[in-house]
Amino acid sequence: MMLFLLLLPALIMFVMSLYKNDKAKRILSFTSFAILLPMIKLFLLPKPYHIWGDYLIADGLNTYILLVSSIVGIGVTLALLTLDKHVKVSPNAYRRFYRFFAIFWIGLMFSILSNNMGIYWIGLELATLSTVYMIKTNHSSSAHKEAWNYMIVGAIAISLVLFGIILIYASAKPILGEDAMSFNLLLAHAKDIKSPFLFEIGFAIVSVGMFVKMGFFPMNLWLANIERASFYPVAALFSGILESAVIVGFFRFSKIAMEVNYDHLFIFIFTYTLLTIFIVSFLIFRAKDFMRLFSLSGIEHMALIALFWVSGGTFAALLHFGAHAFLKPALFLSTGVLESNGKYKIAGALKGYKGKKGTMFWFLVSLFLLAIISLPPSPMFFSELYGFGAMIAIAKKSDHLLAMIGAILFLLILLSVIFYRFVAIYQSMKYEGEKNEKRVYPSELFSLVIFALSLMALLLPITFDYLKGIS
Amino acid sequence: MFQFDTLSIVFVLLILLGSVPNIFYSSGYLPHIERKMHYQVHYFSFILSMIGVVISANALVFLIFWELMSLTSWQLILTEIKDKTTIEAARFYFIMTHFGFLFLLLFFLIVTDGDLEIGFVNMKDIASDFAYPTLLFFFIVLGFLSKAGAVPLHVWLPYAHPAAPSPVSALMSGVMLKVAIYGLFRFLFDVLYPWPLEWGIVILVIGALSSLIGVLYALSEHDIKALLANHSIENIGIILIGFGMGMIFDSLGLKVLSSFAFIAALFHSFNHMSFKSLLFMGAGSVLHQTHTKNIEKYGGLIKSMPVTAITFLLASISISALPPTNGFLSEWMIFQSMLSSSHIDNTSLKLAIPFAVFALAMTGGLAIACFVKAYGITFLGLHRSTNAKHAHEVNFMMQVGMILMAGVVISLMLFTPFYISWFDKVLVGLGMGSIYAQIFPHGMWNLHSVGINGGVVSPVILLVSLVGLSIFMMFGYKVLNVKERVHNTWGCGYKTSAKTQYTATGFAGPIRRFFNWLYKPDEHFVKQTIAGHESKFSSSNYEVHVKPLFEKSLYHSVSRVANFISYWVYRFSHFEQTRYAAMIFNLMILVLFSYRIFAHEFSWATFVLEGVVMIISIKVLIVGDKK
Amino acid sequence: MILYFLTIICLLLLAPILLSFIKALKMILLFKKPISLLQGYRNFSKLMQKETIISSETSSITRYAPFLVLSPLLVTMFFLPPVVKGAFYVSFVDAFTITGLISLSTFFLMLLGLDSASAFGGMGSSREAFISALVEPAMVLTIFSISMMAGDLGIGQAGVNLAYNFPAEHMSSFLFAAISFFILLIAENGRIPVDNPETHLELTMVHEAMILDLSGVYLAIIEMAASVKFVIFSSLFVSLFIPFGLEYSPVVAILIFIAKLFGVAIAVAFVEVNMAKLRLFKIPNLLGISIVFAFLSLITFYVLGY
């Protein structure tokens, strides 16, 4: 029953998108609000709640992520209303976008809620394939090229994930039989796995697949190019929702890996994310347009979330995840407005907004920009505090204290390179360049306000307690 | 969440003393600011966040307010954008302050074990369990001293402070730097006590270097606000000398001397707050009237701006550490504590301290030269530009601000015992003994050094006798009823004009020449000769620009390295664009190989093998053959 | 107490005579007809009667600064070590305060130089600032070292201690400090080879350049300040580095003291006659010697121990 309720809005959207009607655009975006209702219902149910036997189980972690994603989805669809004001889109493309958005949403829901590695993978694949088509809504040759790239790389990545899943399955099948696919049983029996090395290889392949999909080292510009080529709401969906599906899988797999051999896991993830952040930070240092900048910073934050999670900073990782999921789409959506007047121009991008709407717009965008480099009172400030705290705690327990602290310091310095770049860009947006008059539409502003409010909600003590309760 | 022990209260007092006159000044300054709303919001939240930092009782709150303080001050620098340099200064400031924040963050994370909401006192146990306390010490030093602007983390300061609107410069230089000093007091005492001897020496050396370098660069500066900002570096150095002496004495077990040195450092923090705020306000008034920061464009302002001139004079005397001002008193205390180093048993240390004495004395001498230059060129002589000619006294509110600040300076001078009793309480609160009775053994008139056979100074008596004598003589002059005649200055037969005056560049000339090896100045000399004669020329222009050595050697190389790395990373990343599959292939091999090696039977041979395999496969699959 | 004030008045009266004495001695050494010892007084009274010309470019600083130049020096007079046994003295004032007071006087003198808007004033101030910046560390270190030897940071007490317990075991330190202080004496009072008080040549002027535009009473005050400064330095030198004769009866002690002051004056005169004025940028070499000696003095003191 619950499953049906969850899928209903997406199904309605799918059906609606098949009708040719001018009003469909509006109705579609309002149906997207319906996404939220079953989510809230699910959120309030006692956990863990079995939606579909042992296959789909809602617990604290995934309902939180689902809730965050649905808010992001609503914000993005709202901003879609005025997409045609900034770029050229045909009504057909709109409808097709919604059709695939519906499929995307279904896949997403399955993968986030699943308690089964296989179903998780199926959902992820569904979501990935539908996004390929969403990239294509933009009828440019670069978008076409990037869609193919995404198809290929996404397919490789996803196959790697499946390969890893089968290896993990193989490692656990001798003790669990067919149930070796379910996350919770695997977690409970992780210590009994007979061949930890097989599991570790599986885990390594799974995480490489996931990292490739999130654009980590060495695929750093891949995601940026795709997001550059597609429409900005698609980029927002990518950074806000699709990555959340990936990261939730990473959370689950790494949780099991922690039980199997924590040291290996930590060293692997730490080196990998450090490398990623190293490259990303210096790429950001040279970033020259908003889209690339934000998508690179998205990679950075994903790396941080992964790192916080494996360091044991569950709370920090989740908070950071929430903050990033709200901030990044908000920024991507605002690039639509920022770039509408002369592409790629950073200098003076925040200038020339008249009236109440304009003032509010630039104010919110400045806030988001400053929040993404974790200045207080951004939730990222807190999450980074706690996340690095968790890492220091690990360092203290390890045998290589000085090396670990050195590495953390190095990481912090890399983050400050990013910080520097963002500060420079913010200043250039606000204080340099020409003053051109630009327009902001209420729907965009409304979605930005939604994101801002959700960010504030993240800071409430209630949310903190809730997030601390998960783990 | 918040705590109000004596240290906090004293620093709250410092912030209030610094900001209340400033609020008056700022309200007078406000009509000239375009973005009033932006300015006001950030101005007041800046003050509040500084207070927040000093009263916070746990790491989380401390860090939040610390970052808010940086954030708001950064936004305040950006209030008035006149040119690109302001933007660059703001960026530089923000990144440097963030750099310091990193170290503070690491420090707090280590001493709190991840629970950021524990009180400072509880951190002590965790810190003492930590294997490398010196690491913690360096984190603290880097964290706070980058904010305080001590050498070599000072380069941002002469850019950032002048770029802000003048009331904000006054707040940043006068008050915000002291918040960093608060941090040193708070965490060195509450968390990292007791200290090894070396820590004190480190602080002492940093202090001595900062004081000398600060004053030397101040001397060569032509931008009045940058000059003052460089002086902040110097004064932070002096405070750190006091602080370092206190730490040295404490680790040698000389508790009384140590308290004395700490009191001196606190006292100098207060004094610097008072006179530096006043100086920045004065400079702001001048700037406000003449619309230029170039000191060479001023001159003769004392006639049109008497209030500014007099308050500026008071502050100049005080910052030059001339008796009987408060600046003199605190520097005297620091001197006395250094002279008490003869009680130290450690000969090599004893031999080293005279160098610090030398640095401090030299600083004093150069500071005098510098402020004679700043005051003389700005306020005395003839107007050097039309801007200066049209200057007149600033509005009432700004005057009130300056007069109130002058009142703070004078109160620090007159009520030294009162202030010192509070500083004494601070140190008692931090676990040292009370030494108030030893500093003022016979009433409040004489300030005694606590060293054996130490010196004594009686500020009030000095002040009264100096003022009394001068007034007596002036009275005598009046009584004598001397005939007076007004005539032009004698200029060897030539007409005295603004152009015949000594310039600031000229004034600092001898000292600059003496320190040429340090300054390495860029000299620009343009002469329009007439008919090829060397000695005949219609116009000539001589300019000297000094770029700080540290900026050249340290900061530029850092930015070059960053550029270099980013260039290669960028190329590397663009390279990947078409070869995704190959990248993934290699990545898989790398990860699996590493897992195999590290998970089972690690040996160097396999490790090397992995490297070779990776290099070959990257060469073959990614780089490919050149076409 | 009476003795205390008497000595101060005596020193004040002696001040112009000492300077005139140096000048006269130099003239004798150069086979000229010497000026009278009372020339200082004559100048003073002459200047007091003249009208004061105030230049129109100046500000109120010119009106007040001369008094502020003199008064710190006069205050310093009260802090000198005693000349006579049993006399009252301010025991506790230390080197830093005295240096500070002298610098305060110099500070206003330099402002005075800048106020007149003439190139000379600025030039003089600039050079004075340069010299006094270098003098300050040497002075502090030297007096620090001698007070270490005397066992008290207060100058007055140090003088007394030295007179009674001469630190014979620290003779080398003592000597170094004495040399250093003598150089400072020359530099601070603007004598050859640092400054030539007798010419008005723009290449060499330091002190004179700053006061070029003063006249009448103001000039008299500044001249007086110069002579007072010399007396302060020479009596400091005498009490700290020739600490003998305090134990005799008051009259004899004062006579000995005055004799020693004249001795210093003779030494200064001989230095002046035998040396040429140094170029401005060679002066740091001289002051460098002084700083190095001050350091040496401290270091030998520490190394040799108590």
Added chain:
Amino acid sequence: MIDFLIGLFLATLIISLFTTRLYGLLLWYSLNSLTLGLLALFIGHELDDMAMLITGIVTILIKTIGIPYILKNLSQKFHFVRQINPEIKVQYAIMLIPAILVFTFYLSEPITQMINENNNYIAISISSLFLSLLLMMEHKNIAPKIIGFLSMENALFLLGITATDGMPMLVEFGIFLDLLMAIVVMNLLFHNEEAKV
């Protein structure tokens, strides 16, 4: 018999690496899938596993016949380039392929406690994964890349069949569904390109 089929699987994959014609590639892919299907049927028969048998049949139906047929149609419709030359030189490839095999055997050496105690299966699956990756990266055209992707899918199935004795039914069908979806999306992508041109 199992070992023979696995060997055949690997052999077809390796041969497809050296193929220079598109249709040849399709043929080798189809044969590759056929061995996979036969393997599934054989193991399913041995274990008496109904699910495995169904998998085998479906594999043969879809992968051996269906997908190569669709791809051939597509290639005729959109005029794919039939001449496909590997980017990586043959000399390198000759060295690389054995190296990969050696590496994967080295990698799987410490694996113990398998369900069927044969870690060579895993080694071969991983190496076929690598080989399909190699197939993807040695061609610039889209079509061989797609085939590379599909043979990666085959490698997965090989792993699933041999190492774990089959995956849960639900999961396998999900995978098939996704495969079809992938083909649909590719079709759409090609279509759009056509429409634009």
